[in-house]
Amino acid sequence: MNDHTGGTTMPQIDVDGTCATFINVFPTRPRDQQKLLDLLLSAHENVIRHRPGYVSSSFHRSVDGYLIVDYTQWERREDFEAMVRDPAVLPYFAPIGELTTGEQHAYDVVFSHEAASLPTAG
Amino acid sequence: MNDHTGGTTMPQIDVDGTCATFINVFPTRPRDQQKLLDLLLSAHENVIRHRPGYVSSSFHRSVDGYLIVDYTQWERREDFEAMVRDPAVLPYFAPIGELTTGEQHAYDVVFSHEAASLPTAG
DSSP: OOOOSSSTTOOBOOTTOSSEEEEEEEEOOTTTHHHHHHHHHHHHHHTGGGSTTEEEEEEEEETTSSEEEEEEEESSHHHHHHHHHOGGGHHHHHHHHTTOOOEEEEEEEEEEEEOSSOOOOO | OOOOSSSTTOOBOOTTOSSEEEEEEEEOOTTTHHHHHHHHHHHHHHTGGGSTTEEEEEEEEETTSSEEEEEEEESSHHHHHHHHHOGGGHHHHHHHHTTOOOEEEEEEEEEEEEOSSOOOOO
16 A cells, blocks of 8 residues: 655655654554554544644554554644544544554654665665 | 755655665663663664665654654665674664663555645744
8 A cells, every 4th residue: 555656755754853753653463453554544544634734644564563653744743632632533543442552752853864875766 | 963964865754665664662761861862873873874785764752751763774674684683783782772672673664645735844
């Protein structure tokens, strides 16, 4: 699943502090990982991406099956916090809460470095 | 602290699977967070960024003081795994291990979405 078509709008790690970064870690089990991912993507598609201040979300599935991580960016920390408290998102979060004890944390990107020569696709 | 000068090389979340993504979570305490960050940055600067297959690292400090997250990209999973096992990095990892029980996981980026209109800097 991939919402990008041309690769030109892939979210960038925001070391310049233009927006607020949250890393949301959802522990799970291999047998529940896909179901949890489907619920998270449904919440994203139906409510989260439409909330004020939303900038980007990127869902990561651990290869070992035990984690899902959402790396998400918002215009301001308060926008994300308001989304989490919004009664409209509760019907989407309730079944997620039955599968995982997710933890949300706000972060400052303090350092970012990229190799001078990057690998090319393919 | 910011290793970028022009913002043109900020790491992008790699939804196209061009490289291997690892998210490394280091629990800590507010009073140790800066010391742990300094040790991680020293390891990055002196050994990790010079290992074969390194693509990028981005260090995130949780606002609550309890976590540091390194979002790092490598050409292949094997390159990261070889770096972690390399005896040359042990002197850098030993003091880090006294401050945290870090967990490294390999991830597939399964979905990424960005708002159509992004906020502008400043």
